[in-house]
Amino acid sequence: MMQISKGITVLDKVYHGMYITVLILLALMLFSCLIRAVRGPRIADRLVAVNMMGTMVMVIISVLALLLDQGYLIDICLIYAMISFLAVNVISKVYLGVYVEKQQASEEKDLKDGGEGDKTYGNS
DSSP states (O other): OOOOOTTOOHHHHHHHHHHHHHHHHHHHHHHHHHHHHHHOSSHHHHHHHHHHHHHHHHHHHHHHHHHHTOTHHHHHHHHHHHHHHHHHHHHHHHHHHHHHHHHHHHHHHHHHTTSOOOTTSOOO
């Protein structure tokens, strides 16, 4: 059986084990979000996965701050939150621009093909 040193209580050991378990689970979830961000299949899936990865990294930093008893890591977590928010906004603007360009190109192609527009609605 492990001996507990003078400054460390049983509760500290339990908390340490919980922190390590939570970090391992978060790392597995982060990896699964990375897979979703790469595989897609839609752009919305990728955006949500990137946003979720940013949130999980912030939780990991917070748990590390508790585990290591370092308050400055919370400041780093807040800075990371701002950067993650800006990154998701920039990525969505880029994808929105790509979507609008594809729509315009599709409309121009339809006009060149005879001006009938989108034929998916059918004639009633």
